[in-house]
Amino acid sequence: MIYFVKILKKEFLIYSRKSSSFISPVVFFLISISLYPIGISNDPDILKNLAPGLIWITVLLSTLISFQNIFAEDYEDGSIELLLASGQNLSLIVLIKIFVNWIFSCLPIIVLSMFSIFLLYLPIEGLKPLIISLLIGTPTICLFGALAGALSLGKNSITGPALMLPLSLPVLILGTQAINYSLNGINFSSNILLLTAILIFLLPIILFASVGALKLHFN
Amino acid sequence: MFQTLKNFYHKLGSFPWFYKISGKVIPFAGVLSISLIVISSIWGLFFSPTDAVQGDVYRIIYFHVPAVSVSQVIYYSMSIAAAVFLIWRMKMAGVYIKSLAPIGAAFTFIGLMSGAIWGQPTWGTWWVWDARLTSTLVLFLFYLAIIGMQSTFASRKSADTAVSIITLVGVVNLPIVKKSVDWWNTLHQPASISITGESSISSEMLLPLLLSILGIYLFVFFTGLLSMRAEISTREQNKDWFKKVSNYN
Amino acid sequence: MLKTANLSYKFDDKYIFSNLSFETTNDSVFKLVGDNGSGKSTLLKILSGIYKNYEGDLSFSEKKLVFYSGHKAGLKNNLSVRENIFFDIRLPKISYSQINSVLKKLDLIDYSDIQSAYLSEGQKRKINIACFMLSTANLYLLDEPFNNLDRKTTDLLKEIFDIKISTGAKIIFSSHDRSNEDFSLIDMNLFN
Numbered sequence: 001m002i003y004f005v006k007i008l009k010k011e012f013l014i015y016s017r018k019s020s021s022f023i024s025p026v027v028f029f030l031i032s033i034s035l036y037p038i039g040i041s042n043d044p045d046i047l048k049n050l051a052p053g054l055i056w057i058t059v060l061l062s063t064l065i066s067f068q069n070i071f072a073e074d075y076e077d078g079s080i081e082l083l084l085a086s087g088q089n090l091s092l093i094v095l096i097k098i099f100v101n102w103i104f105s106c107l108p109i110i111v112l113s114m115f116s117i118f119l120l121y122l123p124i125e126g127l128k129p130l131i132i133s134l135l136i137g138t139p140t141i142c143l144f145g146a147l148a149g150a151l152s153l154g155k156n157s158i159t160g161p162a163l164m165l166p167l168s169l170p171v172l173i174l175g176t177q178a179i180n181y182s183l184n185g186i187n188f189s190s191n192i193l194l195l196t197a198i199l200i201f202l203l204p205i206i207l208f209a210s211v212g213a214l215k216l217h218f219n
Numbered sequence: 220m221f222q223t224l225k226n227f228y229h230k231l232g233s234f235p236w237f238y239k240i241s242g243k244v245i246p247f248a249g250v251l252s253i254s255l256i257v258i259s260s261i262w263g264l265f266f267s268p269t270d271a272v273q274g275d276v277y278r279i280i281y282f283h284v285p286a287v288s289v290s291q292v293i294y295y296s297m298s299i300a301a302a303v304f305l306i307w308r309m310k311m312a313g314v315y316i317k318s319l320a321p322i323g324a325a326f327t328f329i330g331l332m333s334g335a336i337w338g339q340p341t342w343g344t345w346w347v348w349d350a351r352l353t354s355t356l357v358l359f360l361f362y363l364a365i366i367g368m369q370s371t372f373a374s375r376k377s378a379d380t381a382v383s384i385i386t387l388v389g390v391v392n393l394p395i396v397k398k399s400v401d402w403w404n405t406l407h408q409p410a411s412i413s414i415t416g417e418s419s420i421s422s423e424m425l426l427p428l429l430l431s432i433l434g435i436y437l438f439v440f441f442t443g444l445l446s447m448r449a450e451i452s453t454r455e456q457n458k459d460w461f462k463k464v465s466n467y468n
Numbered sequence: 469m470l471k472t473a474n475l476s477y478k479f480d481d482k483y484i485f486s487n488l489s490f491e492t493t494n495d496s497v498f499k500l501v502g503d504n505g506s507g508k509s510t511l512l513k514i515l516s517g518i519y520k521n522y523e524g525d526l527s528f529s530e531k532k533l534v535f536y537s538g539h540k541a542g543l544k545n546n547l548s549v550r551e552n553i554f555f556d557i558r559l560p561k562i563s564y565s566q567i568n569s570v571l572k573k574l575d576l577i578d579y580s581d582i583q584s585a586y587l588s589e590g591q592k593r594k595i596n597i598a599c600f601m602l603s604t605a606n607l608y609l610l611d612e613p614f615n616n617l618d619r620k621t622t623d624l625l626k627e628i629f630d631i632k633i634s635t636g637a638k639i640i641f642s643s644h645d646r647s648n649e650d651f652s653l654i655d656m657n658l659f660n
Contacts, residue, residue: 152368
């Protein structure tokens with residue numbers, strides 16, 4: 001137990017020291033959100049309709065920037081070897097790493113996405129499904145990121161993004177749909193329940209697969 | 220019966236046997252497939268009747284349909300090979316996936332391009348975000364992921380294992396993507412154009428189509444054998460049997 | 469006591485080493501020697517549990533508490549020297565005063581609050597030696613610990629070897645240097 005608390009603290013410390021880990025997704029998100037009105041249209045009616053999809057896509061893309069943070073550095077500096085040698089439960093360690101990565105790369109964006117009410121004219125009743133769907137959907141995307149990161153370690157290849165995007169499609173669809181539903185006065189709880197089910201169902205599977213993928217590099 | 224199958228399986232897993240047999244088969248497969256493609260193209264392009272609705276544009280199906288169907292068949296065969304690799308650790312399955320993935324990617328690309336070229340004059344659009352096109356695009360992404368994955372592992376065995384897992388993930392993911400896009404479309408923005416429901420096709424058009432499908436499948440068989448041989452010769456270049464076969468000493 | 473019987477390891481189809489058998493019977497430090505590519509690092513990784521796809525038997529008479537130190541030290545660039553040691557996952561819970569006393573011995577105390585990105589290679593190795601000193605493991609597997617070290621630190625490391633051995637721990641380390649002052653040799657060239 002002490003061991004896992006130590007790893008959790010260490011991860012927090014590393015991420016908080018490495019300011020790029022949470023600043024770059026935030027900057028990316030803000031730049032994109034302010035580019036949409038300029039690039040597409042500044043008409044509130046058009047932006048209002050596009051807002052749910054735009055926000056979700058931007059969140060998805062900004063995780064593409066950060067998913068390599070989960071394992072790449074540990075692989076380079078030899079920390080993963082030490083974790084393997086420790087004989088401790090690797091899936092719990094990977095879970096901690098994904099959790100801390102989510103806190104630093106996704107949580108700030110979720111908070112910032114509230115500004116889309118002003119910037120993209122998202123109606124106020126869309127805020128609740130936006131925040132809830134992001135809170136439940138982004139952990140799943142981080143899980144996919146961990147798997148893609150574990151598989152594409154060591155080389156910068158197309159593998160990671162090429163894997164992540166198709167896997168994330170259902171989450172993207174359910175997430176944007178939840179917001180659209182609430183804007184049209186339809187009950188969106190079924191979408192949230194589906195997103196939760198996906199998260200609970202995939203959590204052990206993807207975790208197991210990521211650990212397996214990590215171990216494949218040490219064979 | 221079972222014993223013959225088992226023997227065949229063991230032979231199939233043996234690199235020297237495969238190398239010997241494929242060397243004999245390749246010339247026939249090559250000549251046959253290329254002549255079939257040439258014949259069916261000439262037949263399809265010049266001699267089969269013009270479609271009453273679509274005009275001459277429809278003739279692109281002689282490339283489009285075989286390419287799309289073979290790209291899917293290659294992926295399914297790769298996922299069977301992936302399962303075989305993960306369960307029985309058959310090395311030939313790893314060779315198969317690695318060699319066929321680029322071919323599959325190429326035909327998926329041809330399928331997407333020819334579909335767009337066909338779609339523009341016929342339905343007035345290059346692209347529609349319907350379930351079929353989206354899932355074909357995702358199929359292309361999975362092919363790219365499989366190709367990209369080959370170089371990320373130092374050990375051949377690890378790379379083959381990872382690639383097999385990705386292939387299987389893809390085969391599960393593809394129907395999910397198809398379903399979710401379908402669902403999203405019908406619920407949200409009903410597709411204005413739907414590229415489904417081909418008009419019943421006359422036998423004069425069908426025959427060259429079947430011929431071209433056969434030709435492309437044989438062509439994939441031919442290029443697949445070539446590429447597997449090349450892969451085997453890189454993997455086994457230091458083995459005694461290979462040195463003996465290739466007179467390399 | 470660490471014992472291996474007919475231990476073999478292959479990378480894809482190529483055996484790195486095969487039929488390696490040895491026992492750490494006496495209370496001495498074991499030194500792995502061998503040419504480049506003879507499998508020294510690989511053997512240490514197998515003994516430490518990083519590589520699991522070996523053939524043959526491997527046993528350790530007590531509950532194995534491994535301290536492994538590879539070519540890559542596992543240092544985090546944006547943590548200070550002290551934090552790197554404090555959060556090292558191989559170590560039990562330790563206090564800052566313990567860390568300070570070790571850092572003093574290694575002449576690193578003036579650097580304890582500096583992020584390890586700014587240290588030289590030799591100093592980075594010293595951080596690893598500090599972890600080695602603080603560890604309470606019973607099996608130490610060190611990959612070329614004497615590389616990049618000055619005279620003084622080399623002597624210190626040998627002293628620590630003696631201290632660790634006297635508590636009953638086992639030490640196996642690898643080296644290019646074939647001279648066998650007071651170490652028992654395991655020659656990897658014999659198992660190729």
